[in-house]
Amino acid sequence: LGWSIQRGTKAAQKAPDDAAQQCYKLCLRCAFLIEFHTIPAACIVNSDQMQLAFQFGGNTTWADHGAQQVPVLGKEEKRACTVVTGLSMGGTLLPFQSVWQGYKPKSLPFSGRANDPVLHPSQAAGHLFTLSKTRTYWSTLETMQVYVDDLLAPYLRNANQHTGRAPQADCVWVIDAWKVHRGEPFRQWMSDTYPWIHLLFVPAGCT
Template identity: 40%
Template sequence: MDRSFKHPIPTQAARKRPNDWEDQCERSEFRKAYVIKEEDIPAELWVNSDQTQIVYAPGDKMTWAPTGAKQVSLVGADEKRAFTLMLLPFQAVYQGLTEKSCPSPGSPEYCEAIELGFLLEYSGTGTYWSNQKTMRTFVDKILAPYFDREKERLGLRTTQMSLWTIDVWSVHRSEEFQTWMNKTHPIDFT
């Protein structure tokens, strides 16, 4: 089955804005508008995704302690355990080298999450951030099947162009990822 969709159009994190960020954003918006119009891309076939860090137990800067206490511990202040979340339904990427890094199949609601299409996977690295392997899994197991289902639901041809907007993270911009996308999910302009 042909799963053609327009390759990622980058956005950029606000904290690392270049001097010409407004011009870049405007050009990005015009490019998206042009592609959407020229390829007749319905709203259901435009996905904007970004990795989101989820901290297990975010600490709060407030705590209960007697007034005047000399030592007040802050629960969770040093907590650094987190995972990356991509939505659609979602992919959660956990730090670690084996499946033991992921939630246990015996966890409450685990089976329901899997039945809903949630993807729980380990990064294979010392971080929880997405990498080449996890981004490919996201595209193959979540994004492309989503586009296929939506095309079928909307009664569109399988070659209908879709649009995926992602950020300019190094994995997304890498030649390795772009080459893989072009090989496994080629753009069909016919």
């Protein structure tokens, strides 16, 4: 038949032509805030989110030898969650938030039972297991609010106090340009609820 095993193909993400200039401007904004507000390294946090797949869909199929475009049926049929991480410039790794598809606790690992011998140590360490309450496992406005309320803001308050500053002294939070992050509802909520946390974005296509 002239077939051979082929990997599925898709267009690669392309960095913008002015990526270097956009990243330079981000550095300038960050440097200005640090200098103007005398912000210590512990009070500057960079967060990212990534897919954590624990049951993969297929990535290969039989296709014509030399084929340039290879669709793979079932490639997206996988089980995964989104993990939101945070690292301070001072080197402190914040607890993780994992976002799970579903509406009820049974959609969480071990059905979200706080006394589960496997789940309990993770929760005791501060890690969050959050339901998306949607049909996907991607971060939403609500899950990001949980992350800020329960992880980021408490960490920054403690970091401020440990460095001899007021609990709500100015801090910097650098995150990627995910559509939820850049959306007006989240930015307005941050401005209203945490005006002391300055939000900066890594330019789109530059992560």
